[in-house]
Amino acid sequence: MSWLLNRVVLINLGFAVAAFLVFYLGNIGYEVALRDVQYFNGWVLTVCMLVMMVLTLRKRMVILPFGRVRLWLLLHYYLGFLTVGIFLVHSRFRIPDSPLEWLLWILFMTVAVSGLFGGLISKLVPKRLEAQGERILFERIPVFRNRLAEEAEALALESVKGGNTVSIAALYTNLLGEYFARPRNYFAHLRSSNRPLTRIIGEMASIERYLDDEGKKRLAKMRELVETKNNLDFQYANGSLLKLWLFLHIPATYALIIAIVVHIVVGYAFSAGIA
Secondary structure, rough: HHHHHHHHHHHHHHHHHHHHHHHHHHHHHHHHHOOOOOHHHHHHHHHHHHHHHHHHHHHHHHOOOOHHHHHHHHHHHHHHHHHHHHHHHHHHOOOOOOOHHHHHHHHHHHHHHHHHHHHHHHHHHHHHHHHHHHOOHHOOOOOOOHHHHHHHHHHHHHHOOOOOOOHHHHHHHHHHHHHHHOOHHHHHHHHOOHHHHHHHHHHHHHHHHHHOHHHHHHHHHHHHHHHHHHHHHHHHHHHHHHHHHHHHHHHHHHHHHHHHHHHHHHHHHHHHOOO
């Protein structure tokens, strides 16, 4: 977490705080002038959110000279902090009192919290994956897992044909078959815990004394497959975080934009005496 105290991060946060102070002073000035300050801070909030959404467009237009994606991503992060402050001012630091306001409040908080979570894991997870060893493309993990499952099953069948190494086949039937069939120990891998792997290796070591030399070689090969599968599960558990948070953040963002449009229409309709 040392990156939180990074000089660049602190400077960028300082700019975000300074920008909020400028906004807040402008908000006070607008109110002193006896003008409806809610329209002022509401439009500032809307513009900030639209600018943040430009990041999505920038990612899709990689060939156009609109600046580096990383710079847009940084703008998205720190503008997000500023937007939270503006939202609190716009909502007057109070609980909503109408269904539409509740919808806006819930959607905004969902977007803000999921965005903060996404920003944190985007910093932490890649480093954890690199520390574990060679990083595997997330979409390729199921392919590698199926290959390992096939190798483990073949090795178990081979042990049966060996005649006196049935213990490996029994271990596969009772424990390893399920282990290789799908991702396992999801939350343990998020905690970087090796306890499940240690338990499995212990089970394998307990049958070693019953095996002949050929059986011990097969057991050693099976242990390699288990350790490789454990690494795949680690990559899957941590890599899925980078995917899953977007399934909450992006739909909530578009829903929020729609709700904001409705909020603006309703607000101007009331002010014009139409509603």
